Amino acid sequence: MLSQSEKAALFRALHERDGAFVIPNPWDSGTARLLASLGFEALATTSAGMAFSMGLPEGNAGRNATLEHCRTIVAATELPVSADLEKGYGDDPESVAETIRLAAATGLAGGSIEDYSGNSDKPIYDFDLTVERIVAAVEAARSVPGGFVLTARAENYLFGRRDLDDTIRRLQAFEEAGADVLYAPGLSNLDDIKSLCASVGKPVNVVMGLPGATFGVKELAEAGVKRISVGSALCRLAFGTVLSAAREMMDEGRFTFAKDAIGFAPLDKIFQGFEDS
Numbered sequence: 436m437l438s439q440s441e442k443a444a445l446f447r448a449l450h451e452r453d454g455a456f457v458i459p460n461p462w463d464s465g466t467a468r469l470l471a472s473l474g475f476e477a478l479a480t481t482s483a484g485m486a487f488s489m490g491l492p493e494g495n496a497g498r499n500a501t502l503e504h505c506r507t508i509v510a511a512t513e514l515p516v517s518a519d520l521e522k523g524y525g526d527d528p529e530s531v532a533e534t535i536r537l538a539a540a541t542g543l544a545g546g547s548i549e550d551y552s553g554n555s556d557k558p559i560y561d562f563d564l565t566v567e568r569i570v571a572a573v574e575a576a577r578s579v580p581g582g583f584v585l586t587a588r589a590e591n592y593l594f595g596r597r598d599l600d601d602t603i604r605r606l607q608a609f610e611e612a613g614a615d616v617l618y619a620p621g622l623s624n625l626d627d628i629k630s631l632c633a634s635v636g637k638p639v640n641v642v643m644g645l646p647g648a649t650f651g652v653k654e655l656a657e658a659g660v661k662r663i664s665v666g667s668a669l670c671r672l673a674f675g676t677v678l679s680a681a682r683e684m685m686d687e688g689r690f691t692f693a694k695d696a697i698g699f700a701p702l703d704k705i706f707q708g709f710e711d712s
Contacts, residue, residue: 437513439542440581446477446515446544447584450616450638455656457663458517458640462488462670465706467511472705477544480508482519484670493667494553498524498534505541512709515544517584523548526560528571535575535583545584547618548572550605551594558594566608573613586640587614592621599627603634610637616662623648625658632659644668 437445449456458477461467462484470478483493485504496504505518518538523531531548538546550565552558560568569587576583587609591602606617618640622628632639638661645668655663680692 438581439539439544442513442515442542442544443579443582443584446517447582447615449477449515450584450661455652455660455663457652457665460484460519460665460667460669461508461511462667464507464511466669466673467508467514467516468706468709471512471514472708475514477515477517478508478512479517479664480505480519481667481670482521483667485519487667487670487674494521498537502537502541505538505543509542516542517545517547517586518543520546520548522551522553523568523572526552526564528567531568532571532575535572535585536578539576539579539581539583543583545586545615547586547588547616549588549590551588551590559590559596562605562608565605566612569609569612569614576615577613584615585613586616586618587612588618588620590620592619599630603631606631606635610635616640618642620666621645625650625654628655628660629658638662640664642666644671 456476458479459470459475460479460481461470462481467478482496482501485501486493486496489496489500501520505516509516520534520538523534525531525534535546548569550560552560572585572587576585587606589602589605591598602619606619609617614637616638617635619631620642622631622641623645628641639659640662641655641660642664644665652663683689683692
């Protein structure tokens with residue numbers, strides 16, 4: 436069993452090599468093991484996928500439930516795991532720092548902190564407070580004996596603020612504060628992604644699985660992207676498939692959906708490979 440420090444070192448190394456890598460987002464132990472069986476080198480949690488699997492809207496799980504969820508994903512495989520830690524479960528920098536310390540104690544190799552406030556009237560934190568929160572997160576991450584890869588997120592594009600200049604300004608400030616990875620979810624224009632990557636010196640994460648984004652790993656790597664996640668897309672795909680099948684049963688009294696289901700034996704065989712873990 437790899438230690439937290441070994442996983443953190445492996446995770447950091449993925450960001451230092453040439454090219455881009457894909458980090459998919461499981462939402463439970465089963466999907467974590469399924470993805471690990473395919474050869475992915477790291478995993479990332481999804482706050483939305485976690486909440487949906489609990490029957491909750493996103494943002495309603497709370498810190499304790501999230502940390503317990505992280506423990507289950509970490510324990511499911513030997514892969515490094517980075518967690519979606521939302522806004523750090525508090526507005527003040529001290530709460531963010533405490534969340535980072537607690538997250539590292541679960542065995543996570545890294546985690547992200549965003550500048551979404553949770554307030555629908557003012558969804559993005561003011562610039563100064565945003566930077567103070569990332570400074571606190573960086574200090575906490577650096578205090579982790581085994582290391583902790585901190586990702587700082589600028590959420591403008593997810594909340595109607597399609598301001599690339601402000602987004603870049605925030606990411607540059609996060610870089611100056613010491614964040615290891617920079618992330619602006621919601622960008623779907625390749626030219627904007629190129630501009631963002633050219634404006635910072637730290638590895639950039641982008642999220643795919645968004646409507647209208649047709650480019651792949653090759654194009655993103657050429658644009659300067661280092662890490663590619665899919666957020667809640669896999670979870671939404673799974674839930675959408677279940678919903679479609681359930682509607683067929685309810686509305687049509689038919690079961691043709693089963694033709695697209697993976698066979699019992701192949702799925703069972705995948706999980707048998709993790710019996711001793």
